[in-house]
Amino acid sequence: MIGIESKASSSSTSPTASWEAGRRLRPNPRSDTHEATTTPRALSGKIIQNAFLAQHRPQARHSTRYPSDFCALDTRSVHSFQERRLRLAGTSAKWLNTISTAWISSSKQAYISCNAAQGSSDVSSSAKVDFLKLQNGSDIRGVAVGGVEGEPVNLTEPVTEAIASAFAAWLLNKKKADGWRLTLGITTAGHDVLQFGLASTPAMFNSTLTEDEINHLPVDGAIMITASHLPYNRNGLKFFTSAGGLNKADIKDILEHASRIYEDSSHGSTQELEQASKGEVSNVDYMSIYASDLVKAVRKSAGNKGRGPGPRRRGGAVIGDAPARQGYKLDKVLKPLGAITTGSQFLEPDGMFPNHIPNPEDKTAMKAITQAVADNKADLGIIFDTDVDRSAAVDSSGRELNRNRLIALMSAIVLEEHPGTTIVTDSVTSDGLTTFIENKLGGKHHRFKRGYKNVIDEAIRLNTIGEESHLAMETSGHGALKENHWLDDGAYLMVKLLNKLAAARILNPNVGSKVLTDLVEGLEEASVTVEIRLKIDQNHADLKGGSFRDYGEAVLKHLENSISKDEHLCKAPKNYEGVRVSGYGGWFLLRLSLHDPVLPLNIEAPSKDDAIKLGLAVLTAVSEFPALDITALNKFLQQ
Numbered sequence: 001m002i003g004i005e006s007k008a009s010s011s012s013t014s015p016t017a018s019w020e021a022g023r024r025l026r027p028n029p030r031s032d033t034h035e036a037t038t039t040p041r042a043l044s045g046k047i048i049q050n051a052f053l054a055q056h057r058p059q060a061r062h063s064t065r066y067p068s069d070f071c072a073l074d075t076r077s078v079h080s081f082q083e084r085r086l087r088l089a090g091t092s093a094k095w096l097n098t099i100s101t102a103w104i105s106s107s108k109q110a111y112i113s114c115n116a117a118q119g120s121s122d123v124s125s126s127a128k129v130d131f132l133k134l135q136n137g138s139d140i141r142g143v144a145v146g147g148v149e150g151e152p153v154n155l156t157e158p159v160t161e162a163i164a165s166a167f168a169a170w171l172l173n174k175k176k177a178d179g180w181r182l183t184l185g186i187t188t189a190g191h192d193v194l195q196f197g198l199a200s201t202p203a204m205f206n207s208t209l210t211e212d213e214i215n216h217l218p219v220d221g222a223i224m225i226t227a228s229h230l231p232y233n234r235n236g237l238k239f240f241t242s243a244g245g246l247n248k249a250d251i252k253d254i255l256e257h258a259s260r261i262y263e264d265s266s267h268g269s270t271q272e273l274e275q276a277s278k279g280e281v282s283n284v285d286y287m288s289i290y291a292s293d294l295v296k297a298v299r300k301s302a303g304n305k306g307r308g309p310g311p312r313r314r315g316g317a318v319i320g321d322a323p324a325r326q327g328y329k330l331d332k333v334l335k336p337l338g339a340i341t342t343g344s345q346f347l348e349p350d351g352m353f354p355n356h357i358p359n360p361e362d363k364t365a366m367k368a369i370t371q372a373v374a375d376n377k378a379d380l381g382i383i384f385d386t387d388v389d390r391s392a393a394v395d396s397s398g399r400e401l402n403r404n405r406l407i408a409l410m411s412a413i414v415l416e417e418h419p420g421t422t423i424v425t426d427s428v429t430s431d432g433l434t435t436f437i438e439n440k441l442g443g444k445h446h447r448f449k450r451g452y453k454n455v456i457d458e459a460i461r462l463n464t465i466g467e468e469s470h471l472a473m474e475t476s477g478h479g480a481l482k483e484n485h486w487l488d489d490g491a492y493l494m495v496k497l498l499n500k501l502a503a504a505r506i507l508n509p510n511v512g513s514k515v516l517t518d519l520v521e522g523l524e525e526a527s528v529t530v531e532i533r534l535k536i537d538q539n540h541a542d543l544k545g546g547s548f549r550d551y552g553e554a555v556l557k558h559l560e561n562s563i564s565k566d567e568h569l570c571k572a573p574k575n576y577e578g579v580r581v582s583g584y585g586g587w588f589l590l591r592l593s594l595h596d597p598v599l600p601l602n603i604e605a606p607s608k609d610d611a612i613k614l615g616l617a618v619l620t621a622v623s624e625f626p627a628l629d630i631t632a633l634n635k636f637l638q639q
């Protein structure tokens with residue numbers, strides 16, 4: 001059996017989506033049912049899904065009008081806030097129309113897709129908003145639901161409308177500048193906005209590549225509405241064109257433009273919004289297209305023979321217990337592949353995350369899927385974050401395949417296909433991983449910065465300067481392959497694993513997930529692995545009015561100086577962010593968080609004693625900075 005867990009839960013993801021690593025989508029007759037009965041079953045086994053079942057509803061649903069309205073834009077909330085669905089969905093409709101308006105005023109020169117829902121609502125606002133504060137690297141993130149102390153709502157409906165308009169304007173400008181081909185929409189006066197409903201982040205990107213005339217695909221731009229694994233009160237937006245995700249500079253442009261639009265509309269210049277009702281919005285079941293393509297991709301990899309790679313080790317074809325709701329059509333992908341999915345769990349999306357944090361880095365989340373694999377005697381468990389760009393797996397023996405281990409596994413697969421290639425990773429990867437990639441697999445490990453966009457961009461850059469790279473991965477479970485357009489797609493990684501299993505089963509029908517585990521044989525792992533996050537109090541007098549970034553840099557500089565005087569410690573010769581130091585058989589890295597006023601400290605060591613020695617070296621240096629909250633570090637050292 002092949003057991004898989006998907007961890008679709010909170011926001012905008014679906015287990016279906018998670019399987020949709022299908023790239024280069026083609027026009028699709030949608031003959032899934034037919035395929036299910038007549039085409040080979042590439043995977044025979046058990047697939048365990050793990051989403052976030054709404055076992056119980058938290059008592060205190062926050063009912064601030066704005067937040068709940070906006071929340072409808074996030075598919076995780078569509079399900080978790082059932083009682084407000086109508087009102088919520090209205091936000092999306094208005095918002096979508098805002099985008100449409102931009103197209104209309106520009107002679108419908110582009111199509112856009114998004115994963116919002118639709119309904120009716122009438123919320124407006126003219127409150128002052130600092131749009132640039134909504135930037136989160138190459139995404140937009142904000143607070144969409146009130147009720148959390150110290151976290152006022154800043155991602156309101158009017159703010160989102162302004163951002164949507166700004167994206168539309170940005171896209172049209174880009175089309176002009178790049179001389180993009182005009183879309184079908186110009187000649188057919190077709191729909192302006194395609195609405196996909198529950199969808200995954202990678203699927204939204206794929207909609208810019210899918211060739212499907214009937215469904216007006218590809219779109220010119222796509223917007224994913226999700227806050228990924230962030231707490232329930234957050235929401236966010238990710239933007240795509242066929243060139244990939246927008247970068248930081250693009251997002252800044254859009255937010256600046258959105259700020260102006262917002263200001264104008266607050267002062268009565270609401271022409272755009274008045275025209276909005278003229279925009280057309282249509283629904284497309286894009287996830288079915290995507291699912292079907294993924295099935296084909298796995299089958300192709302399994303040899304496309306007249307039957308699957310081998311008989312199941314047990315049982316017959318069993319459908320998982322995923323509810324048949326949009327985006328959660330587990331059987332659309334897994335059933336045709338012959339997987340047994342009984343035992344999948346938490347398939348009902350719930351933005352309150354009643355079961356565990358939807359993040360494959362989270363210990364409780366990994367424990368949940370591991371338990372499900374054991375309880376169901378599954379061969380493999382697969383788990384995703386809410387928008388399916390992060391993933392991890394668990395083998396039949398309960399061995400977690402996440403973080404460094406997952407990178408090692410993916411590296412093994414990719415290096416088989418591309419011997420000697422460079423694997424780009426984030427900065428918190430282990431020394432053991434470097435040894436594994438370079439000595440065991442014969443590849444090159446390029447440890448770069450934290451942030452999925454950073455590693456992807458770096459891998460692309462390496463290729464342009466003649467250094468071949470095929471994989472960019474973060475310990476967070478984000479990962480992108482060159483063969484998949486460098487799309488940040490946790491689902492695609494899992495498909496690569498499934499393909500590996502499927503291929504192995506052609507040779508030996510009885511083979512299980514040990515095939516995967518064997519691939520990471522020899523990866524050295526530290527006994528102690530810890531991440532401690534040290535907060536900077538931005539209001540502390542010691543910042544002297546400066547930014548937390550400057551303060552953090554000063555802390556790092558001081559640490560660097562103090563390390564150089566310690567004979568037990570040695571600064572990493574090559575390092576791209578923060579201060580990375582080896583010593584006592586392990587290492588530590590102190591760096592500035594990508595987005596927060598935080599200095600994350602990662603320590604890996606062969607023993608607790610060694611980890612404490614490394615931690616003490618950091619403590620000595622950082623305790624001279626009173627705005628830094630070192631409570632968590634002290635707690636670790638005193639354990």
Ligand SMILES: O=P(O)(O)OC[C@H]1O[C@H](O)[C@H](O)[C@@H](O)[C@@H]1O
Pocket residue numbers: 450451452453474476478592593594595596598600
């Ligand atoms: O720098 P940190 O606060 O640890 O956050 C780092 C993380 O930030 C975001 O979530 C990015 O999407 C991730 O790619 C990155 O790993």
